[in-house]
Amino acid sequence: MQRHADNTQAGEEPEAKQDEAPLLAEQPSSRTGLCSARCGLTLVLHISLFMAYxxxxxxxxxxxxxxxxxxPHGWSGSAPHSSYSGFAQDGVIFPAQYTLWAKWAPPLERSRLMNIADAGCTFGTFFALLVAGIICQSLGWPFVFYIFGAVGCAWCLCWFLLVYEDPAHHPWISAREQEYIVSSLAHQGTCHGHSLPLVAMAKSLPLWAITIACFCTDWLFYMLLTSMPTFMSTVLHFDLRENGLLSSMPYVGNGLGHILAGLLADFLLTRRMLGTAAVRKLFSxxxxxxxxAFLVAVxxxxxxxxxxxVLLTLALTIISLTGAGININHIDIAPRYAGFLLGITNTFGIVAGIIAPTAVxxxxxxxxxxxxxxxxxxxxALNLFGLIFYVAFGSGTIQDWAREDAAGQ
Structure with a gap:
């Protein structure tokens, strides 16, 4: 496996030092408050993913x-868990989000900003499972389209007014925050053009480590999400209609787990307790x-x-910790191509989501x-294999093929 540096001046320094060098240099000016433009972007993306899901x-x-x-109103009171497999990811939302974060998220804040935004997925799922059923029962199913569609259109207008491509184009960002973001991301280069180093990507073990880990994790996630209600009903004889709160707990737990994982990961990086690669591998x-382990015990x-x-709910909750691991690792190793790489790995994840329920x-x-x-x-077993492969070949540093000076090669 090739060794890589975090910047062009890194030379032959060990990977651990390369991993930490840009992070340590950014720390003194990393605090600008909750009213910063990047925190506003986090809130906007959280609501956008909330709406999408x-x-x-x-x-x-x-x-x-x-x-x-x-x-009478066409609703039996039970949520169609099996029909929801999270394939709203099989579009442009997440690649676009990762492209934005590559220009907005400083490395020391990357975990919490992205994970708080991602938590909108499961909170939006939880909200829709509760509210859409009530609308069907009280007003009829057509109003689900009217209400959710109208809110979605209104939020789309807000998106175009509030979101900007990068700090340089944001009209209300402070000079201090703009300088901090730009300087903290200076080592990763500018966004790529029309060319992509596809051959180098195909040979990259760190990228394959993320891809394989995403496939294995999504296999478990979608297997639980789509099959857990059936298992509870047929094997445990558990009535989900009489226990609506319990059946919705995985969504709440998954969303909270994303937020807590992001905060803790950035805390470890800020306090210099672990390097980027170590943090990503720990949370993965x-x-x-x-x-x-919970699945084996069931x-x-x-x-x-x-x-x-409880074990199955904990499994769906704790799997959210990978949000501060393999999910963010795309930007760590190739910020210039983060959106494209997310599209690749997400495709593998969707394939796992299709195969897993069928195999079950x-x-x-x-x-x-x-x-x-x-x-x-x-x-x-798949999760264990994916974890071993990721720990062995995962990286926290920008790869040579993802550098600006290598774009034309």
Whole structure:
């Protein structure tokens, strides 16, 4: 594996020192308050992802209500968990977001800014599951389209008024904050042009480490998200309609986990306790290994449905720690191509989201108890493999092919 430096002056310094050098240089002027332009961008992106996932889930609920003829307003009161697989990511939202963060997020604040924004996904899901069902019951399913659609259009106008490409184009940013952001990101170069170093990307082990880890993590995530209600119903005989709060806890826990992970990761970086690579690998390890362990434990807890639900909920909650690990690592290794790389790894994640529920269905169709046990074991094994590969080959430094002076090569 090649060794890389964080800037062109790094020479032959060890990777750990290269990893920390730009971070340490930025620390003295890193505090500008909660009213900063970059914090405003975080709030805007949080609401945007909240709206995007709210629209996605409300559509799923409305479709169920439209085709349900046994109820006056077309809604039975149960959320269509299995129809939501998070594929609102199979578009331009996240690549665009990562391209923005590559120009706005200083390395010492990258984790918390991005994770607070990403938390809008699960909070939007939770909100839509609650509100869209009430709208269907009280007003009828057409009002789901009217209300959510109108709010989405209104927010779209706010987006064009509030979001700017980079600090240099923002009309209200302070000179101090603009200087801090620009100086903290000076080592990563400008945004790429039309050319992409595709061959170098294909040969990059750190990029493959992120890609494989994303595939394995998304396999477990989507398997739980789409199959957990079925497991609770068929194996644990758990009535989700009578326990709406418990069934929604994974969404709340996942969103809070994103925020806490981001704050803690930046704290470790700011206090110089760990370098960038170490922080990314630590949070990836926690977010992949602990959920895998919980899945392995579920088939051996006997008839305790409460413990099984707690373990599965914890698995969906703790997996959010990868938000401060592999997810942000795209910008660490190639900020100039972060949006493009996110599109690549997200495609692998979506493929995992398609295959995982299908594999679970095939395993369970053969034998209920053994099938679920094997499904959990396969997901846990994949996560363990992805974690080992990521720890072995992951990096926290900008790769040579992602540098501005290498763009034409």
């Amino acid at each position: 709210g629209l996605r889930v409300s559509l799923s609920i409305a479709i169920v209500a439209m085709t349900n003829g046994s109820h 390890a926690l977010g992949m290994l602990l959920p895998a 088939p051996y807890i006997g008839c305790s449905s409460t413990v099984a639900v 269905g095939l395993l369970v169709s053969q034998d209920l108890q053994t099938g679920w046990r094997n499904a959990f074991f396969v997901s846990a």
